[in-house]
Amino acid sequence: MKRSRFVVSILLVACLVMAIGMPAYAAKAIKIGVIGPMKFVQGKGHWNGATMAAEEINARGGLWVGKKKMKIELVKLDSNEFLSMTDATNAMELAVTRHKVDFLVGGFRTEAVLAMQDIAMDYKTIFIGCGAAHPELCTRVAKDYKRYKYFFRGTPFNSMYLVKVCFIHLATVGGIMKKVLGIPKIKVAIVGEKAVWVEPMVAVTKKYLPKLGMELVGTWRPSAVATDATAELSAVQRSGAHIVFTIFSSSVGITFARQAGELKVPAAMVGINVEAQKDGFYEATEGMGNYVMTMNTYARGVEANELTLRFVNSYIKRFGEVPTYTADTYSAIIYGLAPTIEEAGTLNADKIVAILENREYAVPSGIVGYMKDDQGRHLHDLKWGPGYLTSLGVQWQDGKLVAVWPNRWKASKEAPEITYKGIVPYKIAPWVIEKYKK
């Protein structure tokens, strides 16, 4: 009996020593919390990108922080933000209080990221947002710099630029339809899911369409998780739209595309459809998503700069699919945080913010630079345009996701023409041609 008590006591002491010793061991690593909806593609992208970055850094021995070399340790945090805001804020609390992460990357839905941002700021933890697009996330930085300076946008660029790129895509496709099909004035229907990030985009689109020489024939706002869009599609067809300007980030993007393809709705789909950015989209729509065009960050064989193909090919080799934009946690860590930490020589958030906000650096999708507002205040928002980030326009053509933009694109009359390597021409769906070809 005494002997067994002794053994138990020894075991308990050993456990205690290990428990006390673990944090000391963990302190040698830089802890990066990767927060996102981990059971969904967006979260998987967050995690995969971060994993690649951590592995690359650790393979070269870690990062120099002053005179110490520290490895990266990732902490996976499931925000479950599609289903529960509370889960998202709990995951963030967990990250900063229990796991005591040094940095955070991830987040997807603006509604959740706004709440998560506040928690990260409470604990003065640098949070690089890799998913949400609403400008408010960064206008907060300008309005209350002292509190929100720890937030940076990692991807995508804000929704005002997203819509700008979409307008360029609209004008491009509209121009092609006019030329090929002889349509004198392009009619556009806006179909955007009911979500916060879509609001400014719909408002701007309504104002801007006439400037593009296009006519708005209606705006439909289905639920982000609508399982049936046939009523909306019937209404869109009745409106006589030549182009449907889609703004989707959730499952409705699949439903809408699939049913539109099934019913051969005679309109080109252009805009943002996050589901269509993924390799699984064609299968998810049972092939009905052919000819859908969406903005995207990466595509097979398309090169924005010398870093693109190395990243895209390694990602495909490792995870079997083209990275979605949430996988830009890779860029946020390896090109954003890592060199800044080494330059600062410390993990002190204030010192790192001071360096990072003034840096301009290459990432696989272009060049990252951080904007200031019209009063010269830091926004920590991403610069958009030639020489910075532009994104791609991709289209599903015969089961393959190919890039169709930028193709001889000029940002202004004086600007040089831009065509990324690997771009192919846009294709109009045969049933659209059949309907309008004179």
Added chain:
Amino acid sequence: MILDIITSGLINGSVYALLAIGFSLIFGAARIVNLAHTAFYMVASYCIYYATHKLGVHPFLAMLVAILLVTLIGLICYKLFIDPIREHEAAVLIATIAVAMAMQEIMLLIFTGDFLSVPSLAKGYLNILGVKIAYQQLLTFGAALLILAGVWAVLMKTRLGLAVRSTAQDREVANLMGMNESRVAMVTMGISVGLAAFAGAVVVPLSVVNPHMWMHPLIMMMAVVVLGGLGSLKGSFVGAYILGLAESLVVFLIPMGAFLKGSVALSIMILVLLIRPEGLFGVAFEEER
């Protein structure tokens, strides 16, 4: 536009009717409020996905297998989680929602949250007076009518139907007359879950398969059965088409508020209940009992 609204409403209504009839049946016969009803619909969808995409089975065969498998799962769930607590209605409510959540989490673990799809049984569309209707939608509409007719025939023309109706009227007397009430309830549960699986099989090619796909239909199905009168099959059928048409009206008349279609349908249900608390066919149902 009126034709668009009507066709779209009929299609939506058929989906809700398919689900609500099974739910109403088990409530009417055994007083079981099975909140896991649409979760069985979700599991059937996953079974079809797995069979068609992973095993390469023909969609029609996959449908049959899924219906049988899900019916079996439903019966097991009934025996394990519902039958022992049947007398306590509140406990049944909690148990069935727990079963639904468990099924959701299991699917999430196996298939993750990725949005998946299953192939249509009939590809293409029909153009009726300028309104395009997918063949799969027509199939759903036809299936809803067929199922209602089938359920009606079983209830009215067979010995099993007689037993179900007798049990629904008075459980104790039915028992005294030599009917195995517990067995009747189990068979009814099997039919009810089978109907949910059938609904999944017919509807899912129009939709997206994901672990949370059971939640919205559950709310709409509850609204349908409450609107029609709890336990009334006729009520469920009529209620389903009323809410389906209400949803279509919202999309066509208030396009900017298309996301409100569910809320408007639920508001109609509340409005009807304020005027007629027993639902549209509640009185007839009470008289039957």
